[in-house]
Amino acid sequence: MPQKILIVSYLFPPMGGIGVQRALSLAKYLPGCGYEVHILKAGNAGGPVRDPALLRQVPSVVKVHKAFTPEVPFAIRQKLWSRLSGRNAQAGPAEAGSQPGTQPAWRKLLKATVSRLLCPEPEILWVPFALRKARRIIRRHQIDFVLVTVPPFSALEVGTALKKEFPAVRLVSDFRDEWLSFYLKDFDFQSSAHTRRKAEAIERGSVEASDLVVAVNESSRNEIRSRYPEQPERKFVVIPNGYDPEIFADFAPRTNQSSRMLVTHVGTVYKTASPRFYLDAADGLPAEVLGEMETRFVGRIAEAERPLLENRRGQVSLLEFLPQAQALKYMEDTDYLLLTMTNEISVPGKLFEYMATGKPILAITAPDSEVDRILRQTRAGISAPPDNPEAIRNMLRLAFDAWRNGKKLIESRPHAVQRYERPRLAEEYGRVIGGIEEPQGRTVHARLPGR
Numbered sequence: 001m002p003q004k005i006l007i008v009s010y011l012f013p014p015m016g017g018i019g020v021q022r023a024l025s026l027a028k029y030l031p032g033c034g035y036e037v038h039i040l041k042a043g044n045a046g047g048p049v050r051d052p053a054l055l056r057q058v059p060s061v062v063k064v065h066k067a068f069t070p071e072v073p074f075a076i077r078q079k080l081w082s083r084l085s086g087r088n089a090q091a092g093p094a095e096a097g098s099q100p101g102t103q104p105a106w107r108k109l110l111k112a113t114v115s116r117l118l119c120p121e122p123e124i125l126w127v128p129f130a131l132r133k134a135r136r137i138i139r140r141h142q143i144d145f146v147l148v149t150v151p152p153f154s155a156l157e158v159g160t161a162l163k164k165e166f167p168a169v170r171l172v173s174d175f176r177d178e179w180l181s182f183y184l185k186d187f188d189f190q191s192s193a194h195t196r197r198k199a200e201a202i203e204r205g206s207v208e209a210s211d212l213v214v215a216v217n218e219s220s221r222n223e224i225r226s227r228y229p230e231q232p233e234r235k236f237v238v239i240p241n242g243y244d245p246e247i248f249a250d251f252a253p254r255t256n257q258s259s260r261m262l263v264t265h266v267g268t269v270y271k272t273a274s275p276r277f278y279l280d281a282a283d284g285l286p287a288e289v290l291g292e293m294e295t296r297f298v299g300r301i302a303e304a305e306r307p308l309l310e311n312r313r314g315q316v317s318l319l320e321f322l323p324q325a326q327a328l329k330y331m332e333d334t335d336y337l338l339l340t341m342t343n344e345i346s347v348p349g350k351l352f353e354y355m356a357t358g359k360p361i362l363a364i365t366a367p368d369s370e371v372d373r374i375l376r377q378t379r380a381g382i383s384a385p386p387d388n389p390e391a392i393r394n395m396l397r398l399a400f401d402a403w404r405n406g407k408k409l410i411e412s413r414p415h416a417v418q419r420y421e422r423p424r425l426a427e428e429y430g431r432v433i434g435g436i437e438e439p440q441g442r443t444v445h446a447r448l449p450g451r
Contacts, residue, residue, distance in 0.1 A: 002036040003434065005138055005145040008130065008159065009121055010069075010152050012041035013058060016051025016323065017268060017300075022176050023149050024054060027062045029426030034434075038141060039064045040134055042126050046071040048300055051323045059245075060109075063141075067133040069126035079184055085243050086207050109181040119233065119392035120199045123152035126275070130158050138166055145433055148206075151183065153199065156206035163209040170436045173210040178220045178242070179203060180227070182272075191383050207231060212438045214429075217370045219345035239429050242420035245357040253358060256333040260294040260315065261403045263362065264325050265336035267350040270302040272286040273340045275309065277364050281392035283313045289400055290314045298322055298330050335403050339360045353381040355417045360409040362399060364392060380414040382409065386430060 030037050039058075041279035043066030058064065070348065080373050082176050116125060136302045137143060146169055148159035156173060178181065180203065183195050207213055207228050213236050215221035225236045255261045271274060275297070282290065294315040301309070301318065319330070331337065336356045339361055341347070347370045354361050355374075361381025365371040382398070384391040402409040418424075 001349075002031075002034050003144045004036040004038065004141055005030065005433070006038045006134065006141075007041045008134065008148040008155055010042045010126060010130075010155055011045055011047050012039055012064070013054035013213060014050050014052040015045050016049045016054060016321075017047065017153075019047065019176075020054065021244075021349055022174070022241060024057060024355060025422040026147070026149075026426055026429065028047065028057055028059060028244075029160070029423050030430055031059055031061050032423075033427050033430030035430060037062045038137055038143065040130060040137060041066060041128070042069045042123075043067060044069060044071070049321045050257060051326060053323050065133060065137055067126065067130040069129060070125070071122055071125055073446045080320070083136070090200065105219070109317075117273075118137060120195045120202065121152050121154055124157075125155050126152075126153040127154055131161050134162055138162065138169060143169060145170045145172060145436075147174055151179070153175055153179050153202065153379070154435075156202050158203040160205045160209045162204075170211045170433075171209055172212045172214060172433060172436075173206050175224065176215045176216055176349075177213075178223055178345055181223055182346055191265060204228070205210065205420065207235075208249060210235065212432065213240050215433075217345065217347055218399055219370050223345060226304065237432060239425055239432065240420060241347065241352055241424045242422045243352040244422045245356065245418075247328070247353075248356045251328060251357060252331050252332055256335060260292050260295065261336070261370075262294055262296065263336045263338050264296045264298060264330055264333045265338040265340075266331060266354075267299045269297060269299065269305045269309075269347065271304070272343050272344070272346065273348060274305055275338070275340055275364075276364075276387040277342075278338060278340060278392060279308065279312055279314075279316070281389040282299070282396060284389060284393055285314075285396060287313075289397070292404075293396075293400070296330060296334070298327050305383040319346060331357050334359060336399055336409070339371065340364040340365070340386070341369065341371050341383075347371055347374065352420045354418065355412070358412060360399070360412075362395060378413050379410055380412045 007023055007026055011019045012023055013020055020100060027039055039062060041064065078347040094204050107397055119428050146159055146162050148155050150156055157172055159171050160171060179199060184199060213224065215224060215238055217240060218238055220234055221238045265275060284368050290313055296317045296319060297309065300318045300321045309318060337357065339351060339354060341350060351371060351374065355378055361375065362374055363381055363383035364386050365383050366385055372383050375383055382395055399409055
């Protein structure tokens with residue numbers, strides 16, 4: 001008999017973007033690892049983008065369940081928060097923004113009231129509906145495991161409540177991002193002291209109730225582990241994000257036909273992944289270099305970042321969000337792929353898809369950050385720190401010289417890149433989950449290859 005797992009993921013196709021990829025890959029590959037997979041998603045999720053073509057990747061054996069959420073659509077929510085904050089909304093992986101300026105007292109009061117009502121985030125409204133639906137799924141299908149993947153982080157409350165009601169069910173909390181030292185620090189909606197206290201309580205409840213806590217890199221794992229020293233070491237494991245080799249089976253890299261060197265950024269542009277460091281540095285390049293460069297942005301651009309892309313010395317093209325299949329076409333003919341991540345422990349999911357293309361990556365990231373570490377491990381690209389414009393310009397000069405002379409900027413290590421293939425990672429995830437013994441034993445056998 002296959003073991004039965006319920007994956008609780010607020011975002012799931014037909015919603016699009018990188019936020020659905022973790023749950024989608026588990027739904028796609030865990031059935032081949034001996035699991036009967038159930039998905040619980042928000043039926044009317046307030047996500048920023050849609051990509052219905054992703055539904056074709058969901059196997060027919062996967063049972064997808066929906067729970068209503070009483071939220072307003074993402075775009076409306078962003079505009080309301082923008083007006084309430086008295087500025088352009090800064091969107092990131094969740095509600096986000098730069099620090100607000102001087103505001104009237106009534107606006108500050110109203111903003112604080114909304115933040116408290118929707119604490120720690122607007123998706124908290126989904127929790128009671130998701131919990132009610134999850135109870136039914138567990139009883140009807142005799143679920144063995146519940147895996148809650150976040151963000152949005154409020155979904156952790158679903159897992160904690162289910163563990164209390166069904167103690168025999170083994171609970172896995174899957175952190176695709178670090179909450180307390182990333183989201184609460186960088187995103188405005190979650191920046192208040194009240195929200196932090198609520199977030200700390202939710203996370204602690206989840207970690208204590210979980211049989212397994214999964215992070216996507218060592219830094220994130222160590223960060224969350226350090227907050228709960230009383231919990232057993234074996235509870236905390238790392239399973240990285242990755243890429244789906246099937247999606248890249250027909251990827252056809254080709255030389256661009258433009259007279260310019262093409263640099264392409266794919267994915268959301270927001271505060272922590274702001275391109276301003278790249279653009280400011282590039283503006284300082286000699287005219288003869290800058291005149292032969294074009295930078296393309298394929299993806300959603302947060303309103304607060306949009307002005308930073310305007311009135312640049314070099315050619316900048318904004319292509320907005322495109323479904324995955326169309327975005328890949330722009331990656332096929334680019335010369336370089338651009339990535340910016342100023343948070344040292346966060347790794348954008350697009351990094352792995354970048355690596356799958358074989359196209360060299362130009363990364364703006366801190367030395368010894370998680371992004372820098374992966375690039376050095378795989379030799380998939382080179383990096384420069386965001387606070388060093390001259391280092392960024394030197395990186396661009398190296399890239400330009402390689403392009404002009406028809407040479408490779410760097411030679412990647414395919415075997416190191418293949419470690420991040422999603423079928424492999426899903427198989428490892430399946431073994432890790434399967435190694436959780438009954439709650440009385442609380443034994444987890446969780447070691448990735450090479451660790």
